[in-house]
Amino acid sequence: MTTLDTDVVVIGAGPVGLTLANLIGARGHRVTVLEARHELIDYPRGVGLDDESIRTLCTAGLWQQIQPYTVPHHVVRLVNGEGRVLATNDPRTQEFGYPRKHGFVQPLVDKELAAGLDRFPGASLRFGHRVVGLEDCGSHVEVTAEQLDADDSTTGTVTVTARYAVGCEGGTSFTRKWMGVEFEGKSPSTRWVVIDVENDPIGTPSVYLGADPRRPYVSIGLPQGIRRWEFMLHDDEPTDLVDDPAFMRSLLQRHVPDPAALTIINRRTFTHHGRVATDFRKGRVFIAGDAAHLMPVWLGQGWNSGIRDATNLAWKLTAVLNGDADDALLDTYTEERRTHASDMIDINMAAGTVMKMGRLGGRLRDVCASALNLVPKWKSYFTELRFKPMPRYATGVVVDQVSLTPGKAAAALTRGRLAPFIDSAGELSPVGMQFIQPRVNTSGATDILLDEVTGDWWTLATWGTDPTAFLSPADLALVRRHRVKLVSFMPETQRAWAEKRYAGSPAPVTVVGDSTGALKDWFDVRACGLVVLRPDRFVAAASLTQQASRALGAVVAAGSLAGEGVQQ
Numbered sequence: 288m289t290t291l292d293t294d295v296v297v298i299g300a301g302p303v304g305l306t307l308a309n310l311i312g313a314r315g316h317r318v319t320v321l322e323a324r325h326e327l328i329d330y331p332r333g334v335g336l337d338d339e340s341i342r343t344l345c346t347a348g349l350w351q352q353i354q355p356y357t358v359p360h361h362v363v364r365l366v367n368g369e370g371r372v373l374a375t376n377d378p379r380t381q382e383f384g385y386p387r388k389h390g391f392v393q394p395l396v397d398k399e400l401a402a403g404l405d406r407f408p409g410a411s412l413r414f415g416h417r418v419v420g421l422e423d424c425g426s427h428v429e430v431t432a433e434q435l436d437a438d439d440s441t442t443g444t445v446t447v448t449a450r451y452a453v454g455c456e457g458g459t460s461f462t463r464k465w466m467g468v469e470f471e472g473k474s475p476s477t478r479w480v481v482i483d484v485e486n487d488p489i490g491t492p493s494v495y496l497g498a499d500p501r502r503p504y505v506s507i508g509l510p511q512g513i514r515r516w517e518f519m520l521h522d523d524e525p526t527d528l529v530d531d532p533a534f535m536r537s538l539l540q541r542h543v544p545d546p547a548a549l550t551i552i553n554r555r556t557f558t559h560h561g562r563v564a565t566d567f568r569k570g571r572v573f574i575a576g577d578a579a580h581l582m583p584v585w586l587g588q589g590w591n592s593g594i595r596d597a598t599n600l601a602w603k604l605t606a607v608l609n610g611d612a613d614d615a616l617l618d619t620y621t622e623e624r625r626t627h628a629s630d631m632i633d634i635n636m637a638a639g640t641v642m643k644m645g646r647l648g649g650r651l652r653d654v655c656a657s658a659l660n661l662v663p664k665w666k667s668y669f670t671e672l673r674f675k676p677m678p679r680y681a682t683g684v685v686v687d688q689v690s691l692t693p694g695k696a697a698a699a700l701t702r703g704r705l706a707p708f709i710d711s712a713g714e715l716s717p718v719g720m721q722f723i724q725p726r727v728n729t730s731g732a733t734d735i736l737l738d739e740v741t742g743d744w745w746t747l748a749t750w751g752t753d754p755t756a757f758l759s760p761a762d763l764a765l766v767r768r769h770r771v772k773l774v775s776f777m778p779e780t781q782r783a784w785a786e787k788r789y790a791g792s793p794a795p796v797t798v799v800g801d802s803t804g805a806l807k808d809w810f811d812v813r814a815c816g817l818v819v820l821r822p823d824r825f826v827a828a829a830s831l832t833q834q835a836s837r838a839l840g841a842v843v844a845a846g847s848l849a850g851e852g853v854q855q
Contacts, residue, residue, distance in 0.1 A: 289434075289443065289444070289445045289446070290445075290446050290447075290448065291319060291445060291446070291447045291448070292317075292447075292448045292449070293317040293318060293319040293409070293411075293447060293448070293449045294311070294316040294317040294318060294409075294449060294450050294451070294608055295307075295308075295311050295316065295317070295318045295319075295449055295450065295451050295452070295453065295604060295608075296318075296319050296320075296321065296428070296430050296447045296449040296451075296452045296453070297318060297319070297320045297321070297452075297453050297455055298320075298321050298418050298430065298452065298453065298454045298455060298456050298461070298462055299320075299321075299322060299454065299455035299456030299457065299460075299576075299578070300320050300321075300322035300324070300327060300401065300412060300414070301328070301397070301455055301456070301457060301576065301577070301593075302333070302393065302396065302397055302400060302576075302590060302593065302594070303455045303575050303576030303577070303593035303594065303596060303597050304320055304322075304453070304455030304456075304575075304576070304597075305320065305397065305400035305401055305403075305404070305412075306343065306344075306347060306400060306593075306594055306597040306598075307453060307455065307575065307596075307597040307600065307601055308320050308404055308410060308412075309347040309348075309349065309400060309403045309404060309410075310343070310346065310347055310597060310598070310601035310602075310605075311410075311601055311604060311605065312403075312404060312406070312407035312409065312410040313346070313347055313348060313406075313407070313743070314601070314602075314605045314743070315409075316409065316604075316605060316608050317409035317410070318404075318407075318409065318410050318411075319410075319411050319413065319447055319449070320404070320410075320411070320412045320413065321413055321416040321418055321430070321432050321445075321447065322412065322413065322414050322415075322416060323415070323416065323417035323418070323435070323456075324414060324415075325414050325415050325435070325437065326414060327394065327397050327398060327401060328394065328397070329394050330394065330483075330553045330555060332393050332590075333391070333393045333589060333590030334390055334391065334392075334393070334507055334509060334515060335361065335388060335389070335390065335391075335588070335590065335591065336357055336388075336389040336390070336391045336396075336590070336591065337387065337388065337389075337588075337591045338381070338382075338383040338384065338385040338386065338387050338388075339383060339591065339594075339595065339598075339678075339721065340590070340591050340594040340595075341383075341384075341385045341389070342383055342384065342385075342724065342738060342824060343594050343597070343598045345736075345738060346598075346738070346743045347400075347403060348403070348406070349399055349400065349403045352399040352402075352403070353391075353396050353399050353400075355510075356391055356392045356395040356396050356399075356510055356511070357389040357390065357391040357396075357510060358389060358390045358391075358492065358508075358509070358510045359385070359386040359388075359389050360377075360379075360386045360387075360388065360389075361388040361389055361390045361492075361493055361494060362375065362376065362377045362388075362492070362493035362494065363375070363376040363377075363388070363493065363494040363495075363496060364376070364493070364494065364495050364496070365496045365498060366495055366496065366497055366498065367498055367499070368497075368498070368499035368500055368501060373498065376388075382723045382724070382725075382805075383721065383723065383724050384724035384725070384726075384736045384737070384738065390493075390494075390507065390508065390509050390510060391509075391510065392509060392510050392511060392513065393590070413432075413445075415434060415435040415436070416432040416433070416434060416435070416445060417432055417433045417435055418430055418431070418432045418456075418461055418462075419431055419432065419433055419461075420432075421452065421461075421462065421465045421572060423569070423570040423571050423572060427448055427449060427450055427571070428448070428449050428450070428451065428452045428570075428571045428572060429446055429447070429448055430446070430447045430449065430452055431444060431445070431446050431447075432444070432445045432446075432447065433445075450571065450608060451571050451572070451573065451604055451617075452571065452572045452573070453572075453573045453574070453575055453600065454572070454573070454574045454575070454578045455574070455575050455576050455577075455578055455593075455597075456578055457576070457577045457578060458560065458562075458577045458578070458581050460574060460577075460578035462572060462574050462578060463564055463574050463578050463579070465572070466564075466566070466569040466572060466574065467569070468564045468565045468566045468569070469564070469565045470562045470563070470564055470565075471562060471563055471564075471565060472560070472561045472562030472563055472581070472632065473560070473561050473562070474558060474559075474560045474561075474562065475558070475559055475560075475561075476522070476558070477519060477520075477558065477559060478519070478520040478526060478556055478557070478558050479517050479518065479519055479520065479556065479557055479558070479559070480517070480518050480520060480529045480538070480554065480555070480556050481515065481516070481517050481553065481554065481555050481556070481557065482515070482516045482517075482518070482535070482538070482539070482551060482553070482554050483509075483513055483514070483515050483551070483552050483553035483554075484513070484514050484516075484549045484550055484551050484552060485512055485513060485550050485552050486512055486550060487508060487512050487513065487514040488514065488543045488544075488545075488548075488549060489506070489508070489514055489542070489543065490508075491508060492508045493507075493508055494506070494507045494508070495507075502518060502519055502521070502538075503518075503519045504516060504517060504518045504519070504542075505517040506542065513552070516538070516539065516542065518538045520556070526556050529554060529556055535551075535554075559583040560581035560582070560583070561581065561582055561583060561632045561633075562580065562581045562632070563579065563580040563581075563625060563628055563629050563632060564578075564579045564580065564625075566621055566625075567579050567596075567620055567621040567624060567625060568617060568618065568620060568621050573600060573617075573620065575593060575596035575597060575600060576592075576593030576596055576597070577589065577593065579596060579624075579625075579628065580592060580625075580628040580629075580631075580632060581632075582628075582631055582632040583632075588631045592627075592628055592631055595624065595627070595678060596624055596628075598823050599620055599623055599624050599823060600617075600620050600624075602743075602744075602821065602822035602823055603616050603617050603619070603620060604617070605822075606822075606847065606848075611769055611848060612846060612847055612848060613846060615846050616684070616846045616847055619682075619683035619684050619846070622680075622682050622683045623678075623680045623682070623683040623684070626681075627678045627679075677720065677721070678720075678721065678825075679698065679719045679720050680696070680719035680825060681695065681696055681697075681698065681719055682694060682695050682696075683719075683845075684821060684825075684827055684842070684845050684846065684847040685718050685719045685826075685827055685828070685845065686718060686819075686827060686828035686829075686838060686841040686842060686845060687716075687718070688716040688717075688718050688814070688815065688828075688829050688830065689716075691828070691830060691834065691837050691838060691841045692841070693841040693842070693844040693845035693846075694844075694845050694846075696716060696718040696719050697716065698715060698716060698719075699715065699716070716813075716814075716829065717809075717813045717815070717818070717826045717829050718826050718827070718828060718829050719825065719826065720825065720826055721823075721824055721825050721826075722818065722820050722824050722825065722826055723737075723805060723806070723809055724736055724737045724738055724824070725737060725801070725803050725805035725806060726802065726803060727740060727799045727800055727801060727802060727803075727806070728779055728782065728799070728800035728802050729782075729797065729798065729799055729800065730782075730786055730798070733802075734802070737799070738824065740774070740797060740799055741772055741774060741820065741824075742772055743822055744770055744771075744772065744822050745769060745770065745771040745772065745819070745820065745821065745822060745848070746771065746772045746773075746774055746818075746819070746820040747766065747771050747772070747773055747774070747817070747818075747819050747820075747835070747839065748773075748774040748775070748776055748799075748817070748818050748820065749774075749775055749776065749816055749817045749832050749835075750776050750806065750807070750810040750816050750817075750832075751775070751776070751777060751778075751781075751816070752775065752816065752832050753775060753788070753789050753792055753796060754773045754774065754775055754796060754817070754832075754835065755773060755789075755792045755793050755794050755796060756832070756835075757832060757833050757834070757835040757836055758794075758835055758836055758839070759836055760793075762835070762836050762839055762840075763793055763794050765839065765843070765848065766794060766839075767794065769848050772797065773792075773794055773795065773796045773797065774796070774797045774798075774799055775789060775796055775797070775798050775799065776799050776801055776806045776807075776810070777798055777799065777800055777801060778800070778801055778807065779800035779801060779802045782798055782799075782800035785798045786798045813829065814829075815829035815830055815831065816830075816831055816832040817829065817830050817831065817832045817834070817835055817838060819838055819839065819842050821847070827842050827845070827847065828841055828842050
């Protein structure tokens with residue numbers, strides 16, 4: 288028996304486990320990934336990559352390596368059985384710094400995620416290690432894995448001791464079963480066959496969702512000349528029918544001139560699931576990605592939802608391992624992620640219903656879609672992807688904007704001191720939402736993305752003022768202890784003045800020139816002049832600048848920062 292010691296043990300080397308491991312390694316902690324397979328999965332699964340996930344990949348320092356395997360501005364069109372476009376999803380916003388939707392080739396991206404671990408001396412990826420045991424010992428966890436040879440015969444046993452364990456091993460998760468939590472939801476019996484071909488025989492970019500009553504389908508243009516089709520199998524069609532070349536040609540003959548001439552590089556069948564675990568934590572053990580939730584593929588959110596899990600959990604584990612926060616901070620992981628994952632499942636299940644309507648329902652759907660497209664407001668609702676639930680954390684590491692009460696944040700603003708600003712703010716609070724990422728200027732760089740300035744940890748930022756102006760000596764000590772970056776957003780026209788003026792501030796202040804006006808616009812309709820940004824770039828607190836001390840204190844009270852040293 289071999290014994291290993293690490294800070295975090297990750298079970299499963301899929302994209303979520305590998306991303307989580309990279310984020311932990313990048314922040315200076317030890318991490319071990321155990322994978323039962325002998326190599327990464329080499330067949331494509333996910334094909335949609337969101338701008339939110341790209342911010343995470345940038346934090347992990349891997350976007351440059353991954354970008355060549357993506358295509359930006361992936362447009363999605365819902366078409367009926369006659370090929371008429373019912374709705375177009377083409378969001379052109381880049382509020383988070385990147386195009387909203389990308390296509391990507393998952394096996395190549397996974398390889399870069401795995402290679403990224405080589406950068407960290409405390410990180411290791413161990414293939415052929417099948418986890419068979421878990422024990423929460425109170426102060427640590429012990430994970431037992433069987434070492435497997437090429438024939439999957441056991442050759443030995445490894446015990447990994449870690450502060451925390453995270454199961455990222457997919458829908459059949461050993462970790463979730465060990466936790467004993469329910470996996471609520473539905474697993475519709477509908478089966479789909481996926482076909483990937485090289486040398487795209489169509490050549491059109493982007494995505495078509497074929498809501499064809501005869502046989503719903505999906506057609507996707509992917510990087511490196513790959514075309515993917517997904518076809519629904521009818522209930523009376525056995526799964527092994529997909530092994531029949533004649534049947535496969537019959538599926539494709541309505542889409543290409545010569546199905547027999549295609550070079551198929553991947554063919555698999557799958558079933559859609561809509562399930563979410565009742566809890567993502569038990570003691571020192573967590574689950575993430577498909578181990579925590581499964582959702583249909585319609586909006587390309589399975590992969591991205593898992594990356595959101597990794598992003599949320601990684602900074603919290605880091606804070607606790609650093610001694611910056613108490614273990615109770617980790618309870619907010621389920622609080623914050625489960626609700627949004629459930630919302631994404633619901634909307635994907637609804638999209639599947641629209642796709643799979645029969646002839647009568649399909650005609651009614653087509654009529655409704657035509658009517659909606661006549662109303663610009665409703666048409667833009669689909670075009671701009673506004674129907675997709677954006678993550679908003681109402682509980683957890685958040686502070687109510689009006690009362691500055693920690694732990695809960697109301698979405699709607701109430702009147703009172705904020706009354707003069709509410710009409711322009713639309714009565715919605717930015718707390719719990721992801722902060723924007725425009726291009727900005729600083730004294731050392733021009734036209735760079737904001738995350739490159741703020742970094743991957745805490746930020747306290749103000750609009751147009753010195754962020755230290757209303758911080759007490761105790762506040763400034765807290766800022767130094769927890770490496771909170773102090774930032775002043777300024778119109779570019781005032782940046783040089785602010786850099787000179789704030790050079791004498793009691794703590795270092797980074798002045799950011801708002802060269803595009805995006806930051807001014809953001810603050811102009813948010814009824815605040817100060818934000819505290821979490822390491823995952825979500826707004827933990829928003830207030831008037833004179834409330835800086837109270838806002839920072841409320842973030843501490845929310846459990847995300849320790850006022851004094853924390854005993855683990």
